[in-house]
Amino acid sequence: MYIIGAGPGDPDLLTVKARRLIESCDVIIYAGSLVNPEILKLARPGSEIHNSAELNINQIMDIIKDAYERGLDVARIHSGDPHIYGALKDQTSYLEALGIPYEVVPGVSVLTSAAASLGIELTMDGISQAVIIARGSLRIPVPDREQIRKLAEHGSTMVIFTGIHIIDSIVKDLIDGGYSPDTPVGVVYRSTWPDEIVIKGRLSNIATLVHERRIYRTALIIVGDVVDPKFVKHSKLYDPEYVHSFRGVKNGHDR
Template identity: 85%
Template sequence: MAKVYIVGAGPGDPDLLTVKARRIIESCDVIIYAGSLVNPEIIKLAKPDAEVYNSAQLDLDQIMGIIREAYDRGKNVARVHSGDPHIYGALKDQTSVLEQLGIPYEVIPGVSVLTSAAASLGIELTMDGISQAVIIARGSLRIPVPEKEQIKNLAAHGSTMVIFTGIHIIDRIAKDLMDGGYDPETPVGVVYRSTWPDEIVIKGKLSNIASLVHEKRIYRTAIIIVGDVVDPKFVRHSRLYDPEYVHSFRGGRNASGR
């Protein structure tokens, strides 16, 4: 029986595809990919006779029309998303229609730009004594955001914050974060096209990150990470590998007598 696979293709680097995602892209009869976000090198993995559609110019009804027609012909379909489809991937919009149509599907998680950007910045998103919570937020003027989830209101927590789709309004984002409680000296990292060959990494602070971003002429396809984890005043924070920290797999020095 034919099936639809909703595939997370990772942040850009084809080597960051999961083994399963790569296998599905290589074997499916029909490929529908987000052309504005997915690296074209990934789509080159499709078999020569695969039908390939760029969804950047399509609406939901058109995408579902292609999927339904392919399914009726007994074709397996790979709907290829950037990053991980569970984070700002309009996943439910698509799976709801598939369920209504009775078309079986499977979601294949992918490496999120959330983690690839952290790797590009060389940081840890959660550090003992600095931040143990990560807020994933959307900075957008077009997509409705509940009042309690506005950037300014989320800033009151003071935790690590990862902001998607907000680089084009970086001035407003920085102001809202400071108005919400972050110190102007709070470190900020921005990663443009994480893991792509033209990746750009910027580190600054809330008081100057907007000007640094404007200097590089970055207006899209970038992620913003805010918090002291971006540039911590580092001392050993983690208890996990502390010689005195005892857990079920390792006794401390005092417990072992060594």
């Protein structure tokens, strides 16, 4: 059993290992519309393919158990990386209870592909040295200390999954938590897909921009000055005067 992160959408962003397993496994279970159909075309002829969007966890595990009993390899394909909001533990707990061995194959997360789409760096010296990953949801309970309003108090870069449908509420929470209405915001819809949409704005107008493009799902929100930095403080890492264990400095030149 392989739980595979298939990346944000572009088949070229599959890892070599993910591609090899998708091409070789006997049974494919993929995460519905979140997985690019082009990736499914890599499955070998004759493989069984199941859309997990139509299934509950018991039905998914029945398919896996049946395949295991028949000696077949299973590729469970997630979008992005299964370690970030991938309901990973839900599945591995079942597999462990059933005695089915598994391996998790990490994938490229939309966290980084969206940053690439926006042309930004999530951390920048003198601007933000931390990234907070959060989710927006009306249905899934979130501890009070992890509410977006509370997390906003840090003022660092924040990346918000599954919240585009409640963008107005999220903007209010971010401003109530301490971000200025002038804080830069980036929104990326279906990062790396052919129909990708990239929007840059401010907290004061991002909800309007999102509504104008009619984006209600499958988008990531990135908040913070890194989206549109007012200045760039160059990193110390490659500064000729910065000494570390691999590079000494003498008169401004590498030894």
